[in-house]
Amino acid sequence: MALRSLVSRKTLGLGLKLQFRGLQTFSLPDLPYDYGALEPAISGEIMQLHHQKHHQTYITNYNKNIEQLHHAIEKGDSSAVVKLQSAIKFNGGGHVNHSIFWKNLTPVQEGGGEPPHGNLGWAIDEDFGSLDTLIKKMSTEGAALQGSGWVWLGLDKESKKLVVETTANQDPLVTKGPLVPLLGIDVWEHAYYLQYKNVRPDYLKNIWKVMNWKYAGEVYDKEHS
Amino acid sequence: MGCFSYYLFPSSPTCQVPVTGSFACQFKTTPYKQLPTLFKQKRKQFNGFQRASRVVSYYALKTPPYKLDSLEPYMSKRTVEVHWKGHHGAYVEGLNKALAKSDILYGYTLDDLVKVTYNNGNPSPDFNNAAQVWNHDFFWESMQPGGGDMPELGMLEQIEKDFGSFTNFRDKFAETALTLFGSGWVWLVLKREERRLEVVKTQNAVTPIVWGDIPIINLDMWEHAYYLDYKNDKENYVNAFMDHLVSWNMAMARLAHAEAFVNLGEPKIPIA
Numbered sequence: 001m002a003l004r005s006l007v008s009r010k011t012l013g014l015g016l017k018l019q020f021r022g023l024q025t026f027s028l029p030d031l032p033y034d035y036g037a038l039e040p041a042i043s044g045e046i047m048q049l050h051h052q053k054h055h056q057t058y059i060t061n062y063n064k065n066i067e068q069l070h071h072a073i074e075k076g077d078s079s080a081v082v083k084l085q086s087a088i089k090f091n092g093g094g095h096v097n098h099s100i101f102w103k104n105l106t107p108v109q110e111g112g113g114e115p116p117h118g119n120l121g122w123a124i125d126e127d128f129g130s131l132d133t134l135i136k137k138m139s140t141e142g143a144a145l146q147g148s149g150w151v152w153l154g155l156d157k158e159s160k161k162l163v164v165e166t167t168a169n170q171d172p173l174v175t176k177g178p179l180v181p182l183l184g185i186d187v188w189e190h191a192y193y194l195q196y197k198n199v200r201p202d203y204l205k206n207i208w209k210v211m212n213w214k215y216a217g218e219v220y221d222k223e224h225s
Numbered sequence: 226m227g228c229f230s231y232y233l234f235p236s237s238p239t240c241q242v243p244v245t246g247s248f249a250c251q252f253k254t255t256p257y258k259q260l261p262t263l264f265k266q267k268r269k270q271f272n273g274f275q276r277a278s279r280v281v282s283y284y285a286l287k288t289p290p291y292k293l294d295s296l297e298p299y300m301s302k303r304t305v306e307v308h309w310k311g312h313h314g315a316y317v318e319g320l321n322k323a324l325a326k327s328d329i330l331y332g333y334t335l336d337d338l339v340k341v342t343y344n345n346g347n348p349s350p351d352f353n354n355a356a357q358v359w360n361h362d363f364f365w366e367s368m369q370p371g372g373g374d375m376p377e378l379g380m381l382e383q384i385e386k387d388f389g390s391f392t393n394f395r396d397k398f399a400e401t402a403l404t405l406f407g408s409g410w411v412w413l414v415l416k417r418e419e420r421r422l423e424v425v426k427t428q429n430a431v432t433p434i435v436w437g438d439i440p441i442i443n444l445d446m447w448e449h450a451y452y453l454d455y456k457n458d459k460e461n462y463v464n465a466f467m468d469h470l471v472s473w474n475m476a477m478a479r480l481a482h483a484e485a486f487v488n489l490g491e492p493k494i495p496i497a
Contacts, residue, residue, distance in 0.1 A: 169407035
């Protein structure tokens with residue numbers, strides 16, 4: 001343990017530590033804007049709790065799970081390996097999803113809510129008819145999702161088409177097929193409850209005002225080519 | 226507390242009386258439709274009547290058995306209001322809308338409606354509303370002002386018998402609550418076959434009555450149940466429930482009622 005922390009290195013930007021024998025642990029990535037910068041669409045209090053508490057908890061537990069997995073593999077304990085899978089999917093998925101979510105949002109003065117241009121804009125028109133139709137579809141599916149989960153705009157790597165999908169709890173989009181997440185909206189109650197309470201549709205109406213379509217367009221261009 | 230009065234509780238888990246606090250009637254003529262086989266048998270008994278006209282009874286939002294501010298400071302009035310009127314109310318409304326639209330849901334008690342819409346694990350769209358109405362009706366009555374602390378008498382004895390000690394039970398209940406992934410419920414149930422108490426968790430709207438367990442206590446682990454008061458600190462919420470809110474009186478009543486269906490052992494006959 002002591003040896004491991006001695007050789008650990010924090011690599012900049014990626015929020016990831018390289019450790020002895022290749023075992024990596026993760027740390028909370030910085031938010032690319034201030035907590036209050038998405039107001040009034042999402043309050044600073046929500047952003048701070050969501051980032052510092054919720055995302056951090058997923059990372060803490062994910063790191064624990066990885067270490068447990070490492071030990072289980074070393075001991076050749078297959079049933080322990082399998083048993084860890086649901087926790088890894090949940091905590092690891094929580095880390096993956098939130099890391100995407102922070103990049104999906106941006107303050108209005110930095111282009112939040114500005115409609116997508118370029119290839120993604122064209123693809124949306126082609127696959128959904130219009131941006132409004134897509135937004136309506138994602139908002140409706142997000143509002144109808146039972147319990148906790150996410151609604152996604154993804155790119156199907158095989159058909160090269162855009163798709164709207166939902167995932168339960170912290171399941172990442174990859175659990176639904178060969179899909180690359182362009183946008184993910186967190187519809188867990190912790191993402192909006194302090195501000196919107198039981199009115200999830202209002203949260204889903206306002207979040208588009210701080211949506212970072214530029215980021216989604218960059219991922220699209222990279223994956224589509 | 227007189228033990229026999231427990232049998233009169235209207236919300237007991239296996240009670241066959243519909244939980245309609247009040248109901249409105251509406252007459253409507255609808256053409257006979259092809260029904261899924263699942264509902265066919267049930268439908269038969271109403272057939273003659275329904276061909277002519279139809280009576281629809283709607284569910285009412287059941288009021289918690291205490292003032293909305295009386296769980297303070299452990300559960301704020303604000304939380305109870307939004308949770309009860311906003312969330313619970315929306316499930317009732319959704320269920321009533323479904324009942325108004327579709328006559329295949331007619332004629333069931335709420336218990337039966339939950340079970341039939343669960344459809345052996347392939348729930349129909351109406352399961353969610355029906356089950357969440359059931360779960361919330363049950364949840365408000367699982368708490369009381371000045372609740373918490375220790376159960377007594379038969380309830381305590383049964384817990385000690387099945388968990389070893391009350392502390393073991395409490396730890397298990399809390400651990401189960403804190404390890405639930407996403408939204409859902411934690412339950413103390415009586416298992417019919419095993420004839421023992423057990424702690425179980427369910428996802429989203431699922432309620433253990435669908436697989437025949439008899440619920441004694443439930444705790445809502447959806448974030449809306451605690452977020453305004455405890456934010457991300459669900460451990461604090463679970464502790465507050467166990468220490469100050471859970472109604473062991475109601476638990477004892479439900480267990481007494483359950484004993485009508487499950488034999489928990491030799492009766493203790495007092496010596497004169």
